[in-house]
Amino acid sequence: MSTPSPVNRETHELPSSGGKSYPPIEMWRFGEPGARPKAYIQAGLHADELPGMLVLRRLREALEEKAARGEILGEIVLVPVCNPIGLSQTKGGYLVGRVDEATDRNFNRGYPDLCALVQEKVSGKLGDDADENVRIIRKAMRKKVAAIEPADAYETMQKALFLESCDSDIVLDVHADNEAQLHLYTGTVNWPDAKDLAAELDARAVLLSDESGGEPFDESNGHAWVKLGAAFPDKPILQACLSATVELRSNNSVSAEDARRDASALLRFLTRRGLVAGEEGAVPRLLCDAHPLxxxxxxxxxxxxxxxxxxxxxxxxxxxxxxxxxxxxxxxxxxxxxxxxxxxxxxxxxxxxxxxxxxxxxxxxxxxxxxxxxxxxxx
The missing domain is CATH 2.40.50.100 (RNA polymerase II/Efflux pump adaptor protein, barrel-sandwich hybrid domain)
Structure with missing residues (x-):
C-alpha cells in the first residue's frame, strides 16, 4: 500500500481593523513542502465572485483522495477563501467584496513588483545556469516578501497570499465576471504554454497582456520573470511562473454541476503538469483563439x-x-x-x-x- 502524501491545513491570522475582526486565511498544502513543481491556486480575492470558492472546495476533496493514495508528486497550495476581509463587507443585503470598504482599494490591485524587490539582491549572483538562476531568484523573492511589514489587515492578507505564491511554478487566481462565459487572462509570454489550461476549462476567450496596469495578483507573480529577463539580458532567465486569472463565468452562478466539472478540469491540468499521479487524457480541443487584451x-x-x-x-x-x-x-x-x-x-x-x-x-x-x-x- 502506498504511503499517503502529506496534507496540512494552515491558518494565517489577520489583525483587527477599525474595530472589526476577521476569520483567519486557511490554506491547504498537499505534498512535501519544497517539492517541484509547485502550484498555488486561490479563489475569492474579489469576495463577491463566488463560484471559485466551491470549485476549490471540490478540488480540495479530490486532492485529499489523491493524497490518501500517495499520488501527490509536487506541492499544491489551495486557498479556497483567500479574502476574509471582503467576505465581511455587506451592504443592502449584498456582499461588497471587490474593494476594501475602509480604503477603497481594489483587492486585486497593488501587489508588489517582484522584479524591483529582488533585482538588487540577485545582481552579481546570477550565472550561466538557467535552473540555478531560477533557484536564486525564488529564494530572494521569498526573503524579500517575508520582510514586508504590513500596515493593516488588508496588507497582512496581501502579504500572506503573495508569500505563498511568489515562488510557484503555477499561479491561478480564480475569479468570475459579472455575467460571462468562462475566460482567462494571462501573459503574452505564457501563450501557448497555457493552452492546455484554457482547453481543459472550456474557455471561450483568452486575453493576453504583458502589463495590464495596476499590478493584479496573477500578473505580479508571472510578469516578474519577464522584467527580470529584461533587467539581466546577458543571463539566462526562464519564464519560471505560469500565472493566469481564471474567470469562471458569472459572479453568482454557483452550481454543483459546474463546480464538479471545473474541479475535474483543474485536476487534469495539475496531473498533466506533473503535480499529481494519474491519467490526464488527451487535451480537449480549444474552442477559441487567444488575442491581445x-x-x-x-x-x-x-x-x-x-x-x-x-x-x-x-x-x-x-x-x-x-x-x-x-x-x-x-x-x-x-x-x-x-x-x-x-x-x-x-x-x-x-x-x-x-x-x-x-x-x-x-x-x-x-x-x-x-x-x-x-x-x-x-x-
Missing amino acids: RAMQQLRSPAEGLIVYKARLGDTVRTGDVLAEIVPPLGGEPSEVLAETDGVLFARHDQRWAWEGKVIGKVAGREVLEARKGKLLTD
Whole structure:
C-alpha cells in the first residue's frame, strides 16, 4: 500500500481593523513542502465572485483522495477563501467584496513588483545556469516578501497570499465576471504554454497582456520573470511562473454541476503538469483563439438609462453591430452601443441600468484597438 502524501491545513491570522475582526486565511498544502513543481491556486480575492470558492472546495476533496493514495508528486497550495476581509463587507443585503470598504482599494490591485524587490539582491549572483538562476531568484523573492511589514489587515492578507505564491511554478487566481462565459487572462509570454489550461476549462476567450496596469495578483507573480529577463539580458532567465486569472463565468452562478466539472478540469491540468499521479487524457480541443487584451473592446454606455441587450453571450459580432440600447425610461430616443471590432461578446452586466461611461460588456476582438492604452482592466 502506498504511503499517503502529506496534507496540512494552515491558518494565517489577520489583525483587527477599525474595530472589526476577521476569520483567519486557511490554506491547504498537499505534498512535501519544497517539492517541484509547485502550484498555488486561490479563489475569492474579489469576495463577491463566488463560484471559485466551491470549485476549490471540490478540488480540495479530490486532492485529499489523491493524497490518501500517495499520488501527490509536487506541492499544491489551495486557498479556497483567500479574502476574509471582503467576505465581511455587506451592504443592502449584498456582499461588497471587490474593494476594501475602509480604503477603497481594489483587492486585486497593488501587489508588489517582484522584479524591483529582488533585482538588487540577485545582481552579481546570477550565472550561466538557467535552473540555478531560477533557484536564486525564488529564494530572494521569498526573503524579500517575508520582510514586508504590513500596515493593516488588508496588507497582512496581501502579504500572506503573495508569500505563498511568489515562488510557484503555477499561479491561478480564480475569479468570475459579472455575467460571462468562462475566460482567462494571462501573459503574452505564457501563450501557448497555457493552452492546455484554457482547453481543459472550456474557455471561450483568452486575453493576453504583458502589463495590464495596476499590478493584479496573477500578473505580479508571472510578469516578474519577464522584467527580470529584461533587467539581466546577458543571463539566462526562464519564464519560471505560469500565472493566469481564471474567470469562471458569472459572479453568482454557483452550481454543483459546474463546480464538479471545473474541479475535474483543474485536476487534469495539475496531473498533466506533473503535480499529481494519474491519467490526464488527451487535451480537449480549444474552442477559441487567444488575442491581445488591447484587442478587447469594453462596451461603454453613452448615456444613463435601462440596458436592453441586442446580442447574447457568445454571439459573434461585427464592427457596427448594435449590441445594446440605452433606453431612457421617461421618454426620448434610445442610445445605441456599437461593436467597434469583430469578435465575440463574452461578458455583459447583470444589472440593467447604465450611466454614462459605465462598462456594460466586453468583446474579445482580434485586432489591437488604438484607444486601448494605459490600464486595460475594469476597476
